[in-house]
Amino acid sequence: MAEQNLKKVGLLGYGRLGQALATRLLTEGSQHGLELAFVWNRDPRRLQSTLPPALRLPDLGALGDRSPDLVVEVAHPKIIHDFGAQILSHADLLVGSPSALADRDTERQLLEASRKSGHSVFVARGALWGAEDISQLDASGGLQSLRVTMATHPDGFRLEGTFGRGPQEGPRTVLYEGPVRGLCPFAPRNSNTMAAAALAAPSLGFDGVVGVLVSDLSLTDRHVIDVELRGPPGPSGQSFCVRTQRENPAEPGAVTGSATLTTFWGSLLACGSRSTPKPGIQLC
Missing domain, CATH: 3.40.50.720 (NAD(P)-binding Rossmann-like Domain)
Structure with missing residues (x-):
């Protein structure tokens, strides 16, 4: 060219x-x-x-x-x-x-x-794994809930203010669980995957997508991201559900995984x- x-x-x-x-x-x-x-x-x-x-x-x-x-x-x-x-x-x-x-x-x-x-x-x-699938399901009206859990070693966090500075409660500590909008200001560099999910599912958005931030002492060489989505109950009362887990190799203390x-x-x-x-x- x-x-x-x-x-x-x-x-x-x-x-x-x-x-x-x-x-x-x-x-x-x-x-x-x-x-x-x-x-x-x-x-x-x-x-x-x-x-x-x-x-x-x-x-x-x-x-x-x-x-x-x-x-x-x-x-x-x-x-x-x-x-x-x-x-x-x-x-x-x-x-x-x-x-x-x-x-x-x-x-x-x-x-x-x-x-x-x-x-x-x-x-x-x-x-974010499966972004297109999430968007398509949302556009069709088939998405009722979306939950994204990001777990990494505490050295991989870049948190703002006093957020998450309490003592580690055992080897695995949930630092936050709630609407993604509430997490982003305090963990702006560790909530980007959750924010992408909120944008992929505009019917839920930042207030409807649930983000979970987890500190895990065992994750010294990777980030683990779990995505769970559900559709509305069908005639039988059962709901469509997808769960994925993405393990992203990462150097100790790195915010961005290799993949x-x-x-x-x-x-x-x-x-x-x-x-x-x-x-x-x-x-x-």
């Missing part, structure tokens, strides 16, 4: 996931019609040793000067809160921190900016291949 036809991709965030995406864009992006336009990070010092100066974006407010086609956020929900609408005035947006959308004002601002600009808001499914890196790359490629933007919020 000719270089002038490559879509320009900007990355916000240069942690483990951001570094993996940058590497793949640099080494094989052109095969997929993509090129890395810039990388921004909250701590710019992290960029200095690994990225050439031309790819570093010092000022997030100046991202429009790089003329991106797609901006990928893999930093923190606060970036979506503070800059999401501004980004959409320049480019499509792939949200890697869907917990940001648990905030009603943020969701409203993104929708308004998307409709005004015509740019799309994509949400990465991340570690999620591959899944996110697939989401990026899917967004980059869209030839016609579609305003609104959509899982990718």
Whole structure:
């Protein structure tokens, strides 16, 4: 593909996931019609040793000067809160921190900016298994309840404020069980899979999907995500039910599991291949 036809991709965030995406864009992006336009990070010092100066974006407010086609956020929900609408005035947006959308004002601002600009808001499914099946069942009216349990070692949590700082009650402790909207502000980096589920099932949404956050001392090398969904009772009184369990290998203390890196790359490629933007919020 000719270089002038490559879509320009900007990355916000240069942690483990951001570094993996940058590497793949640099080494094989052109095969997929993509090129890395810039990388921004909250701590710019992290960029200095690994990225050439031309790819570093010092000022997030100046991202429009790089003329991106797609901006990928893999930093923190606060970036979506503070800059999401501004980004959409320049480019499509792939949200890697869907917990940001648990905030009603943020969701409203993104929708308004998307409709005004015509740019799309994509949400990465991340570690959510069966997102399309959940969406289809929800659209057909066959989804009555959805519960997502995320369990990991306590070193893998990045919790806000005093949430979850109590003593470990044995080897396995339930830190939270309730509506996903109530969890996202306190565990913004550990609730993204639950937030993706809330977006996949709009009839339930952030207030109807149940999220369970579990600290498990035995999970030193993986994250475990259980998804349980049920349909309404049928004539016999029995309900349709699906339960899945996803074990995602993870380095000790890592927020992002290894398999999620591959899944996110697939989401990026899917967004980059869209030839016609579609305003609104959509899982990718």
